[in-house]
Amino acid sequence: xxxSSDLATDLFKSxxxxxxxxxxxxxxxxxxxxxxAEIIAGLAHQVSGNTHVVGITGAPGSGKSTLTGRxxxxxxxxxxxxxxxxxxxxxxxxGGAILGDRIRMDDLAGEESFIRSMATRGHSGGLALAxxxxxxxxxxxxxxxxxxxxxxxxxxxxxxxxxxxxxVVVVTPGMGDAVQANKAGLLEVADIFVVNKSDRPGASDAxxxxxxxxxxxxxxxxxxxTGYRPPIIMAxxxxxxxxxxxxDAIKSHAEYLRNSGKIHIRRKERLVMEIQNRxxxxxxxxxxxxxxSELGASSITKVLDRKISPAExxxxxxxxxxxxx
Amino acid sequence: MGDHQQRVILAKLGLDGHDRGIKxxxxxxxxxxxEVIYLGLRQTTAxxxxxxxxxxxxxxxxxxxNAGHLTLGPKMxxxxxxxxxxxPLIIGGIVPDEDVEELMNAGIAAVLGPGASAEEVVxxxxxxxxxxxxx
Ligand code: B12
Ligand SMILES: Nc1nc2c(ncn2[C@@H]2O[C@H](COP(=O)(O)OP(=O)(O)OP(=O)(O)O)[C@@H](O)[C@H]2O)c(=O)[nH]1
Ligand SMILES: [Mg+2]
Numbered sequence: 001x002x003x004s005s006d007l008a009t010d011l012f013k014s015x016x017x018x019x020x021x022x023x024x025x026x027x028x029x030x031x032x033x034x035x036x037a038e039i040i041a042g043l044a045h046q047v048s049g050n051t052h053v054v055g056i057t058g059a060p061g062s063g064k065s066t067l068t069g070r071x072x073x074x075x076x077x078x079x080x081x082x083x084x085x086x087x088x089x090x091x092x093x094x095g096g097a098i099l100g101d102r103i104r105m106d107d108l109a110g111e112e113s114f115i116r117s118m119a120t121r122g123h124s125g126g127l128a129l130a131x132x133x134x135x136x137x138x139x140x141x142x143x144x145x146x147x148x149x150x151x152x153x154x155x156x157x158x159x160x161x162x163x164x165x166x167x168v169v170v171v172t173p174g175m176g177d178a179v180q181a182n183k184a185g186l187l188e189v190a191d192i193f194v195v196n197k198s199d200r201p202g203a204s205d206a207x208x209x210x211x212x213x214x215x216x217x218x219x220x221x222x223x224x225x226t227g228y229r230p231p232i233i234m235a236x237x238x239x240x241x242x243x244x245x246x247x248d249a250i251k252s253h254a255e256y257l258r259n260s261g262k263i264h265i266r267r268k269e270r271l272v273m274e275i276q277n278r279x280x281x282x283x284x285x286x287x288x289x290x291x292x293s294e295l296g297a298s299s300i301t302k303v304l305d306r307k308i309s310p311a312e313x314x315x316x317x318x319x320x321x322x323x324x325x
Numbered sequence: 326m327g328d329h330q331q332r333v334i335l336a337k338l339g340l341d342g343h344d345r346g347i348k349x350x351x352x353x354x355x356x357x358x359x360e361v362i363y364l365g366l367r368q369t370t371a372x373x374x375x376x377x378x379x380x381x382x383x384x385x386x387x388x389x390x391n392a393g394h395l396t397l398g399p400k401m402x403x404x405x406x407x408x409x410x411x412x413p414l415i416i417g418g419i420v421p422d423e424d425v426e427e428l429m430n431a432g433i434a435a436v437l438g439p440g441a442s443a444e445e446v447v448x449x450x451x452x453x454x455x456x457x458x459x460x
Contacts, residue, residue: 020378020379021378021381021410023379024378024379024381032330061326090360093358094357095330095358096354096355096357096358096361097361098361098363099354099361099362100363100365103364106364106376115376116379116380117362119360121330222330223387
């Protein structure tokens with residue numbers, strides 16, 4: 001226990017000094033979870049809360065990684081030392097994963113930047129469980145900004161908005177992406193829209209669809225509620241067209257958050273959400289431990305015998321957790 | 326070490342467009358439950374080392390079909406040890422039998438050629454990792 005805490009502290013100190021390998025190892029420990037991960041997250045938390053976090057989300061293959069590569073280049077050229085966390089799905093069957101986002105970024109990465117690939121490891125919502133702690137770690141050792149690429153999202157996977165200060169939603173022409181984005185609730189979470197692959201036919205239609213939907217937001221009052229209308233940027237990430245506009249839009253949104261004071265609200269919400277998530281995890285793991293114990297077995301028998309309902313069984317198990325604390 | 330999720334980097338070094346094999350290997354390792362960080366074509370020793378540090382890789386697999394293995398293989402192994410990285414290096418692809426010994430002497434952990442089965446690929450990578458962990 002002390003040795004694992006010493007190890008974590010040593011690695012953390014050396015990562016703060018800029019030792020990349022230590023940072024790599026800390027990220028592995030955070031992903032693994034457990035005591036050491038908590039020690040590291042604790043160390044990072046004390047000195048984080050400053051970096052701007054940009055989330056990049058959109059359908060599979062929409063060009064998130066390619067765009068991120070472009071942003072990497074622009075931020076690096078401007079002298080920023082940024083980190084990218086690229087999330088790809090784990091196979092639910094084997095737990096394995098092919099993490100292939102990096103391939104589109106490597107050539108464009110500056111010497112100072114840091115790219116880490118992360119598998120979801122069974123977590124739904126487009127991110128991995130370790131993402132918030134990894135962001136805090138990047139923040140604590142001085143990366144600014146931090147870009148998170150989510151897995152290609154499907155319907156309601158909008159977790160990224162909870163983890164990011166600025167959420168960039170990437171759509172592409174011709175597939176009704178804009179309509180899908182609306183359905184998936186991405187419209188509410190987008191701070192910036194990028195119509196990527198604008199070299200393809202239908203790009204201006206995609207733009208018009210988005211404008212229409214934003215206009216509806218204006219009518220329905222969503223825009224007044226948020227006080228902000230997301231810009232729509234046309235991009236071709238293969239040749240880099242539009243990437244500078246995306247960069248400017250990220251900077252303007254960061255400024256808007258700062259000037260309006262919304263940054264504090266967002267970050268507070270983010271921490272509250274993290275506490276909430278951790279509560280759920282703790283309760284869940286304790287409860288499933290109880291389910292496998294004798295007490296659990298007897299509850300299960302009672303439910304099977306129709307003496308108590310599943311809801312009553314759950315209540316008494318959670319009750320026993322609370323009274324034992 | 327039992328619950329440690331293994332992370333393996335796969336790359337093609339230098340000018341060599343044969344990427345069927347490496348894609349097959351990526352899929353095999355994924356289906357064996359490993360996390361594969363796929364770097365693809367045209368990598369350099371420097372880009373592979375940067376990735377190995379950032380990704381905290383447990384093994385590095387190179388797929389080579391351009392007859393450059395006798396120069397590039399040892400060069401990669403040297404670059405790794407110069408960087409102080411103790412990560413097993415595995416080479417697959419087109420390597421004539423008579424070259425295998427020279428590669429092993431240069432610090433390459435294992436060499437696999439055409440027709441290697443999924444079981445062989447997985448066992449080779451896992452053995453290389455556990456040999457390093459025991460050392
Ligand atoms: C398909 C092929 C091509 C395709 C490639 C398509 C692609 N995107 O991959 C095309 C037509 C483009 C091509 C072009 C050329 N090719 Co070609 N090609 C082949 C061929 C017929 C099959 C290769 C293949 O895909 N095999 C199937 C895969 C699944 O097998 P594998 O790669 O061996 O991988 C297995 C194992 O080796 C191992 N493995 C591989 N990598 C790794 C990595 C790790 C970590 C591990 C654990 C295991 C592992 O596991 C895999 C599963 O068993 C081989 C001949 C042969 N029989 O191998 C020639 C061959 C590789 N090509 C050759 C040559 C010379 C060329 C060219 C230079 C010119 C030419 N003759 O056409 C060009 C160069 C292209 C370039 N830009 O680099 C030579 C190479 C000679 C050498 N190295 O000494 C070969 C051997 C043919 C020959 N006998 O002359 N080629
Ligand atoms: N024509 C065109 N192709 C693009 C553009 N941007 C990306 N692509 C191509 O689209 C494909 C997918 O790009 P990625 O960047 O990997 O997409 P992604 O959203 O990160 O994909 P996942 O992470 O798998 O969801 C690649 O073949 C890219 O080369 C673009 O602006 N125009
Ligand atoms: Mg991607």
